[in-house]
Amino acid sequence: MKILSALLLFVSVIFTTAFTSNAPTPYKIGDTATDFKLKSVDGKMYSMSDYKSAKGFIVVFTCNHCPFAKKYEDRINDLSKNYKSKGYVLFAINPNDPVAEPADSFDMMKVRAKEKGFAFPYLLDEGQKIFPQYGATKTPHVFLLDKNRVVKYIGAIDDNVDSASDVKEKYLENAIVALESGKTPSPEITKAIGCSIKVKK
Template structure:
């Protein structure tokens, strides 16, 4: 099963290619204040960025049901939330891909996956893709770590979750873990930009 997953991830990587530097520069850049947004959660309620102003920060993850990279990182995302939510950094997952492109990405499928996997964090639908465009997201999964200061959320890290999507046991750098740990300790993020590896977000025409 592990080898099938690795093969699927490799094939997906060959198809989606790599991000250009121009793509990585779109949207928010390090140090930018992120504008508040509000999206529908899988429980039917609206969740906004402002709901987290009492916390230290937020780990925004653009993801999707259909992408093998997102599926490979699912357990790691839940582990990140479990580790940091009590320290003031919550994971917030956002699905921004065109739902008509993949049956797995419909809102109903989002609800089913969140229930089946027992997500402990919000899973939001960005149906208009406005939030993904504002962030400059291009891949799933792609992470944006926001640090809260004086009621504003500032972008401190953007990129990959870690350095090995194929095999968690072979991970050498846990980028998001390192970024959040640095922020909690009052230190600057050592590697604030990494290249996201995953499936391309399918944009609406």
């Protein structure tokens, strides 16, 4: 009996560890985010560690096909231009598997980046290793990190997906302003509808 219970304990420990390691806990405010080395549409590899003098990083999980993500493309492009000079580097990461969603293949990313004149690195999460660590679940999904890659804000870009001119609260920009002045962003987390991330089958 003793042996049996010991065996059961052993098996359950194995199972717990196996399952926990498969699904990393999504980042919370205050966690340190992982760096990455991912290929952009210009063919070069990008990492946050390449930007030694950056004051912070805007990591946007987004993609080609999702209508919600599309509605934010121009706003993401403007953000990247406006904040680059202020020391904040924006990376867009496409987390979708190109087989599960052909519109989000690397070639299609190149096409879209050219069409829209993306001013930021548009990276492919090849092998889908990065988005699960962040706990991104949808596109678009934004993470604002400080210069030490500590997560300061998670969620939406603003409060009006339909029209940029009707936005009442610019969540992300407000969070950057707070970060600039050493304050805690409020809110630190926002919710929004988005397209689920398409994982490899």
